[in-house]
Structure formats: structure tokens, C-alpha cells
Amino acid sequence: xxxKETFFDTxxxxxxxxxxxxxxxxxxxxxxxxxxxxxxxxxxxxCIDNYNKLIQHVWxxxxxxxxxxxxxxxxxxxxxxxxxxxxxxxxxxxxxxNQYNVFTYSLINTFINSMYSIGPEAGNxxxxxxxxxxxxxxxxxxxxxxxxxxxxSLNPFYNFNNYFSLTDPRICTSQAETINKYQIxxxxxxxxxSNTSLIALEKLTAEIYQRIINNKQIPNNEEFxxxxxxxxxxxxxxxxxxxxxxxxxxxLVSLHSxxxxxxxxxxxxxxxPLPITLKSDLEEIHKLNQDLRTRISKLENEMV
Amino acid sequence: MLRSSPITEPYNRELSLCAKExxxxxxxxxxxxxxxINEIExxxxxxxxxxxxxxxxxxxxxxxxPVWDNNIDELSKTSRCIAIDLPGHGYSKKSDFTYSMDFYxxxxxxxxxxxxxxxxxxxxxxxxxxxxxxxxFLKPELIKNLVLVSPAGIEPYFFHERSYLxxxxxxxxxxxxxxxxxxxxxxxxxxxNHAYSxxxxxxxxxxxxxxxxxxxxxxxxxxxxxxxxxxxxxxKIQQPCLVLIGEKDKVSPYNYLRYESYTTxxxxxxxxxxxxxxxxxxxxxxxxxYQDAALFNTEILKYLSTKPxxxxxx
Numbered sequence: 009x010x011x012k013e014t015f016f017d018t019x020x021x022x023x024x025x026x027x028x029x030x031x032x033x034x035x036x037x038x039x040x041x042x043x044x045x046x047x048x049x050x051x052x053x054x055c056i057d058n059y060n061k062l063i064q065h066v067w068x069x070x071x072x073x074x075x076x077x078x079x080x081x082x083x084x085x086x087x088x089x090x091x092x093x094x095x096x097x098x099x100x101x102x103x104x105x106n107q108y109n110v111f112t113y114s115l116i117n118t119f120i121n122s123m124y125s126i127g128p129e130a131g132n133x134x135x136x137x138x139x140x141x142x143x144x145x146x147x148x149x150x151x152x153x154x155x156x157x158x159x160x161s162l163n164p165f166y167n168f169n170n171y172f173s174l175t176d177p178r179i180c181t182s183q184a185e186t187i188n189k190y191q192i193x194x195x196x197x198x199x200x201x202s203n204t205s206l207i208a209l210e211k212l213t214a215e216i217y218q219r220i221i222n223n224k225q226i227p228n229n230e231e232f233x234x235x236x237x238x239x240x241x242x243x244x245x246x247x248x249x250x251x252x253x254x255x256x257x258x259x260l261v262s263l264h265s266x267x268x269x270x271x272x273x274x275x276x277x278x279x280x281p282l283p284i285t286l287k288s289d290l291e292e293i294h295k296l297n298q299d300l301r302t303r304i305s306k307l308e309n310e311m312v
Numbered sequence: 313m314l315r316s317s318p319i320t321e322p323y324n325r326e327l328s329l330c331a332k333e334x335x336x337x338x339x340x341x342x343x344x345x346x347x348x349i350n351e352i353e354x355x356x357x358x359x360x361x362x363x364x365x366x367x368x369x370x371x372x373x374x375x376x377x378p379v380w381d382n383n384i385d386e387l388s389k390t391s392r393c394i395a396i397d398l399p400g401h402g403y404s405k406k407s408d409f410t411y412s413m414d415f416y417x418x419x420x421x422x423x424x425x426x427x428x429x430x431x432x433x434x435x436x437x438x439x440x441x442x443x444x445x446x447x448x449f450l451k452p453e454l455i456k457n458l459v460l461v462s463p464a465g466i467e468p469y470f471f472h473e474r475s476y477l478x479x480x481x482x483x484x485x486x487x488x489x490x491x492x493x494x495x496x497x498x499x500x501x502x503x504x505n506h507a508y509s510x511x512x513x514x515x516x517x518x519x520x521x522x523x524x525x526x527x528x529x530x531x532x533x534x535x536x537x538x539x540x541x542x543x544x545x546x547x548k549i550q551q552p553c554l555v556l557i558g559e560k561d562k563v564s565p566y567n568y569l570r571y572e573s574y575t576t577x578x579x580x581x582x583x584x585x586x587x588x589x590x591x592x593x594x595x596x597x598x599x600x601x602y603q604d605a606a607l608f609n610t611e612i613l614k615y616l617s618t619k620p621x622x623x624x625x626x
Binding site for chain 2: 208230233234236237240241249258261268
């Protein structure tokens with residue numbers, strides 16, 4: 009499958025192909041009914057193929073490591089035709105990447121080895137919370153092993169000795185559970201959205217096909233586009249009326265915000281020993297500043 | 313691998329779609345008049361007492377005059393109330409305009425001059441608020457006060473975030489999802505309340521045979537909202553300004569791109585400016601004037617009856 013830069017590039021390309029195919033079709037068919045039916049059949053097939061390609065693209069990205077390829081190709085190109093400075097810079101980058109690979113490799117190994125001890129339930133979209141309740145000692149050991157791996161692997165980068173301390177496993181479990189919940193809900197959302205757009209597409213092609221079979225006037229490009237919008241709206245409106253959709257949307261927004269806060273907190277904990285100002289420090293200063301400004305503004309108003 | 317809970321049955325009520333069948337007449341609550349502004353036919357409603365203050369209501373993107381249906385009755389008891397269908401919306405002319413914020417602001421200022429309106433207070437919602445700020449900045453002599461409801465264009469996005477959102481809208485337009493996107497905005501804007509969003513959607517005058525024009529308008533207006541922000545000029549506005557926001561507003565993409573909520577942001581950005589007063593309505597979302605009309609009207613009446621504090625202290 010051809011890889012595009014982003015999902016939206018593929019999306020735009022697939023749909024503009026569809027519109028262009030339609031334009032080409034209606035300019036070619038003139039008045040020949042049989043020819044028109046064949047062209048529409050072909051168009052129908054192209055539409056479904058294109059959408060399958062699109063969905064494959066979306067799902068493919070979940071497990072693909074192709075996102076890293078541009079970065080590595082830049083490095084390879086630079087090393088083929090290097091200046092001295094570039095080589096010096098890249099030496100560090102290579103070293104960092106090697107270390108990082110070792111770190112990731114050992115982390116994944118630790119993860120997999122620990123998961124073996126949990127048994128077949130591991131990796132089966134099972135609730136993290138229930139695993140930790142069933143096998144508390146295994147989960148605790150897993151945290152400790154992960155921690156050791158982090159400790160050992162990050163030392164060459166930051167020279168921190170015994171910097172990381174063991175967090176309460178219950179906090180880790182609840183955080184992992186939040187991420188797990190988000191992934192399940194996001195997958196479900198993606199599924200129902202793509203399913204609805206496929207249903208709409210099938211209805212649209214069936215409708216247009218029927219119209220031509222009945223020897224009515226063939227819609228021009230603008231009519232086709234308007235019909236396309238209207239069919240989609242009808243199908244999605246049905247979806248929006250389901251309780252499941254509304255609940256999912258609300259849950260995803262709140263879980264997303266929770267995960268962002270969690271990440272921010274972890275990052276701040278990690279950056280704490282470094283001599284930099286953190287976002288939370290700035291926020292406190294900002295709050296004080298805002299309070300003072302509001303007070304000044306209030307006093308000014310009173311004077312007026 | 314997916315959790316297989318079935319999609320529940322739709323509610324037992326007729327679906328309101330944004331795109332109506334061609335020829336269906338959507339009756340507005342008040343009589344619609346038209347005026348020619350810069351060769352564009354503009355639809356508007358005019359009620360209330362002509363001698364008092366004139367409130368001009370500007371709706372947001374993909375919306376229309378009916379979003380003010382729950383407010384005009386009450387507010388027209390004390391003021392003259394004019395609600396406008398912006399170009400590309402409702403019963404105003406729909407064509408291949410530029411749909412930039414400057415374009416809309418120019419139309420608003422020409423409208424005020426043509427009708428020779430005095431004592432003007434512009435009440436703008438979402439994109440309408442962004443247009444109102446630009447119009448007030450360009451021609452301060454025409455607009456006396458501003459009321460900004462869930463204003464757009466305040467979010468300090470990075471350039472890559474603006475590009476991402478513009479790209480997203482491009483994808484929506486190409487994928488035949490323009491009406492869908494609009495419907496979703498109304499659903500989220502009414503805090504996922506189907507009754508309110510269905511009612512509001514059913515009052516809008518958009519038609520199936522205008523899909524291409526609607527997509528075009530949505531795409532260009534979004535582009536305008538993203539790339540003509542008012543973050544820099546809102547500090548320079550001299551007119552007194554009331555900002556009303558719903559605490560449950562989840563329509564702004566700021567909620568998703570950063571983890572900070574839109575309401576907190578508004579407090580931070582606008583809370584310190586001396587001529588701006590920010591009021592938060594607790595249980596309301598993006599369409600607070602429709603959902604929480606009683607409280608909304610009370611706040612506006614209270615604001616209009618007090619002498620607001622302007623930056624000019626002559």
C-alpha cells in the first residue's frame with residue numbers, strides 16, 4: 009500500500025479521485041445508457057476499493073513503524089555525502105539512537121517477559137484493573153522490573169543515580185486503566201464512524217445506479233456532490249441520535265483531558281531536577297498576576 | 313478485538329437534518345426583510361422600539377437568525393433588535409464570496425451605515441463575535457458596545473495547529489461531511505441534548521441543492537476564523553465589552569488540542585482587560601443564548617442598564 013504523509017492526505021486524495029472519476033464518467037457517457045451503466049459499475053467498485061484503502065491506511069498506522077523512516081532516511085542521506093561538521097553532529101545522534109534502541113529493546117523484553125507470567129489474559133484487551141486484582145504480586149513485580157529497566161537504561165543519558173522511586177502500584181494501575189479505557193473507546197468510535205461512512209457510500213452508489221437504470225437524467229457533478237452530502241448527513245444524523253455515540257464522545261473528551269494532565273504531571277516529575285522553570289510554576293505566577301491585575305482594575309473602576 | 317456492544321435504537325422522533333429538501337419554506341419567527349449591501353442581498357429581522365438602543369445580532373458559522381429566537385422577544389421590550397443572516401447563510405445571498413473575517417466585518421459596517429443606525433450594540437456569537445470585534449476595531453464610531461457570546465478567534469493557536477485545523481476542514485469538505493460537521497457542532501454545542509439541537513437545526517434554512525455552496529462557505533469561513541484571529545486586536549478595542557461563556561462549552565478545538573478548557577482560557581486572556589467584563593453561565597454550552605435564555609437575557613439587560621466602563625476616560 010502506498011504510504012501518504014498523513015491520514016488527511018489520503019482522505020482528500022481518495023475523495024477527490026472519486027469526484028474526478030465522476031466528472032470523467034459523466035463527460036464520457038453522453039446519451040448511451042448501456043455504457044453509462046457499465047461506467048457506474050466501475051465507479052462503484054473504485055469507490056469501495058478506495059474506501060477500503062483508506063480504512064487500511066487508518067488501521068495500518070496503529071502497528072506500523074513507517075513513521076520513523078523519514079527520519080532515518082535523512083540521516084542516511086546526510087552520511088552519504090557528509091561535511092565534517094555534519095559527521096561530528098551525527099556521531100552524537102547515532103550514539104543517542106543506539107542507546108535509545110537498546111533502551112527500547114530491553115523495555116519491550118521486560119514487558120513481554122512479565123506478561124508471560126500473567127498468562128493468556130495478557131494483551132487480550134482485558135481490563136488492566138481486573139488483572140491487577142487477580143494477580144497483584146505479578147503486577148507489582150512487573151512495575152519493579154520496568155522501573156529497574158528505566159533506571160538502568162536512562163543512566164547513560166542523564167547520569168541520575170537512584171533518581172526514580174517506586175510509585176504506588178495502585179496509582180500506576182489506575183493510570184494504565186485510564187489509557188486502556190481510552191484506547192477501547194477510541195477504537196469503537198473509529199469503527200462506528202468508518203462503518204457509517206461506508207453505509208452512506210453504498211446507499212449513494214445504489215441510488216445513483218438505480219436512477220440511471222430507470223433511464224432518468226444522469227446527475228451532473230454538482231448534483232452528485234449535493235446528493236453525496238445529503239446521504240451522509242442522513243446516515244450520520246441517525247448515528248448521532250444513538251445514546252452510544254453521545255456517551256462515547258463525552259467519555260473520549262474527558263478521558264483525553266485526564267490523560268493529558270497525567271502526562272504533564274509525569275513529565276514535570278521527570279524534569280524537576282533540571283534547572284528549568286516548569287509549567288505549574290508559571291501557572292502559579294500567572295494566577296498571582298491575574299489576581300493583582302483584577303484588583304487594580306477594580307480599584308480603577310471605583311475611582312472613576 | 314473490539315468490544316461489540318450494539319448500536320442502540322434511535323430516539324423515536326423525526327430526524328431534523330441541516331439540509332432541507334429544495335423548495336421547503338422554513339418560517340422564521342419574525343418577518344424577514346432584505347437590504348442590498350455591497351451588491352449582496354442580506355436578510356434580516358427588525359423588531360422592538362426604534363428610538364432606544366439598537367442591538368444587532370450576529371450568528372456563528374453554519375447557523376442563522378433562529379439561534380436568537382429565545383432572546384429577541386425579551387430584549388425587544390427595551391431595545392430595537394435586528395438579527396442578520398450573514399452572507400452564505402439562511403435567506404441571505406449564497407455565492408462564491410471570499411468569506412474572510414474582513415469581508416463579513418465590511419458587510420456589517422456597511423449595513424450599519426446604510427440603515428443609519430445609532431447607539432449600536434453588536435451581540436455576536438462564536439464567529440459572529442470575532443466579526444464584531446474586527447468591525448468595532450475598524451470603525452469604532454459605528455459601534456458603541458459589544459456583547460461577545462462564546463467568542464471565536466481568541467485561542468492562541470500555534471501556526472501548525474491552525475494549519476492542522478484548516479487541513480481537517482478541507483478533508484471534511486472533500487468527504488461530503490459538511491452538513492454532518494455542522495450537525496455535530498450543534499449537538500456538542502447544546503451539551504449533547506438532542507431536543508435542543510434538533511429544534512435549532514430544524515429552524516435553519518439550508519438546502520440539499522446548495523451543498524456545494526455550503527461546503528465552500530464552511531471551508532472559507534473556517535480558514536478566515538483560523539488565520540484572522542483577534543488575539544492581538546481585542547486589547548485595543550476601546551468600547552465597553554461584555555463576554556458571556558458557558559462553562560460546558562466543548563465546541564472550540566482548543567479543548568482537544570490542549571488539555572486546558574476554553575472557559576479557563578477566556579478568563580485568562582480577557583479577564584485582565586479593564587473594559588471587558590466576563591460572565592460564566594454554569595450549566596450552559598456553546599449555544600448558551602438558546603439553552604439558558606432566561607439567564608442570558610437577564611445578564612444582557614443588567615449590562616445594558618448600567619453605565620459600562622470604557623477605556624476612554626475623557
